[in-house]
Each structure stands twice: as C-alpha cells, then as structure tokens.
Amino acid sequence: MGLATYHKKRNFSQTPEPEGKVGPPGGGNEKGLLYLIQKHDASRLHYDFRLELDGVLKSWAVPKGPSLDPARKSLAVQVEDHPIEYGGFEGVIPQGQYGGGKVVVWDRGTWIPAGDPREGYRKGHLKFRLEGVKLRGGWNLVRMDEKNWLLLKEKDDAASTR
Numbered sequence: 767m768g769l770a771t772y773h774k775k776r777n778f779s780q781t782p783e784p785e786g787k788v789g790p791p792g793g794g795n796e797k798g799l800l801y802l803i804q805k806h807d808a809s810r811l812h813y814d815f816r817l818e819l820d821g822v823l824k825s826w827a828v829p830k831g832p833s834l835d836p837a838r839k840s841l842a843v844q845v846e847d848h849p850i851e852y853g854g855f856e857g858v859i860p861q862g863q864y865g866g867g868k869v870v871v872w873d874r875g876t877w878i879p880a881g882d883p884r885e886g887y888r889k890g891h892l893k894f895r896l897e898g899v900k901l902r903g904g905w906n907l908v909r910m911d912e913k914n915w916l917l918l919k920e921k922d923d924a925a926s927t928r
C-alpha cells in the first residue's frame with residue numbers, strides 16, 4: 767500500500783502528524799516489530815490498531831476497542847498504512863483536518879507473527895502474539911472482505927471474560 771494515501775489525506779502544514787517515509791523492510795527497531803494502539807477521539811471515538819510490516823504501520827480502526835474475551839469479535843476496519851514515525855505521535859489534529867481530534871498512545875510494544883506475516887496478510891489471516899502493556903498473548907486478525915477484519919483474542923493466560 768505504501769504511504770501515498772496517508773500523504774494524500776493530510777495537509778502537513780495544518781496537522782501536527784508526522785509526514786514520515788517508508789522505513790527499512792526489516793524494521794528499524796532491534797526489539798522487534800512495533801505494535802501500538804492509539805485512542806483517537808475523532809468525530810467517532812475509536813482505537814487505531816497498528817502493526818509494523820515492511821517499513822510501514824498496517825492500520826485498522828477498531829470502533830469498540832479490543833476485547834480480552836475470546837468469545838468477542840471486534841470489528842477492525844482497515845485504513846491506510848501509516849509511517850512508523852506515527853507510533854510516537856500524540857497530540858490534537860485540528861478540527862476540519864482529516865481525523866480531527868485528540869490522539870493518545872493507549873498501548874505499545876512489539877508483535878511476534880506466527881509464520882510469515884506477509885503471507886498471512888496476503889491471505890487475510892494474521893496470527894500473532896502481542897507484547898504490550900495492556901494487551902498480551904495470542905491474537906488473530908481475520909479479513910472478512912476488502913476493508914473489514916475481525917480482531918480476536920485467543921484463549922490463553924492473557925484472556926479474560928471480565
């Protein structure tokens with residue numbers, strides 16, 4: 767996907783968001799592949815779930831946020847790839863700009879794909895472990911159609927039905 771759509775949607779003289787560029791494919795982070803969630807209080811509050819892959823952050827907007835309950839399926843709507851630099855962004859996007867509203871980092875850590883993540887992404891099934899502060903353990907992202915995926919917690923010690 768690259769960052770063309772990300773750049774096209776934004777006016778960087780008006781938004782504090784980073785312009786960014788595509789990073790090295792192997793990832794610049796020696797700790798592993800970046801995972802993060804930003805809570806985004808836009809016209810509709812949502813949680814932006816992001817996974818580093820091939821020098822960008824693959825991104826999904828999760829309207830209700832992730833659930834630790836393996837029985838709950840969270841809708842995750844794929845949005846444009848974001849630059850890796852976006853993972854450090856917190857601030858207020860001005861009203862009238864794309865995604866206007868407050869952005870805070872809600873969770874951040876690394877993700878460990880099970881198997882080849884490129885193949886998983888292509889096939890529409892990413893299986894992975896999260897090592898964040900709030901979210902940990904096994905997760906799946908499963909594509910339903912062009913834009914809509916489901917984010918699912920696996921049954922493990924990090925799951926909870928509360």
Ligand code: MN
Nearest residue numbers: 806814827865
């Ligand atoms: Mn958002």
